[in-house]
Amino acid sequence: MKKYKIWKRGKIVESRYPGLYVGVKTTKIFGRLTHKSGAKKENFIYFHFWKDALRAGYRTCKGCKPVRRIEEEKEIRKKERK
Numbered sequence: 001m002k003k004y005k006i007w008k009r010g011k012i013v014e015s016r017y018p019g020l021y022v023g024v025k026t027t028k029i030f031g032r033l034t035h036k037s038g039a040k041k042e043n044f045i046y047f048h049f050w051k052d053a054l055r056a057g058y059r060t061c062k063g064c065k066p067v068r069r070i071e072e073e074k075e076i077r078k079k080e081r082k
Helices: 050-055 070-081
Strands: 004-008 011-015 021-024 029-032 044-047
Touching: 004 050, 021 050, 044 050, 050 070
Parallel strands: 004 044
Antiparallel strands: 004 011, 021 029, 021 044
């Protein structure tokens, strides 16, 4: 059975199911699971929630725009800096 690396509560855990979002470790960019990035699958990390991706230091993909509310993204970044 295939296992996916999922970012959960600040740790990377293995899951049988991918999250709704996928990040690329080499570029630190995340997007929707359905968006094709062209990156190698071994560089993927999955997120159940987009907020987890932002907390892990990933930025949003400009192509698929997984986070529609930019204000929320900026607010989370401000909290993380404090």
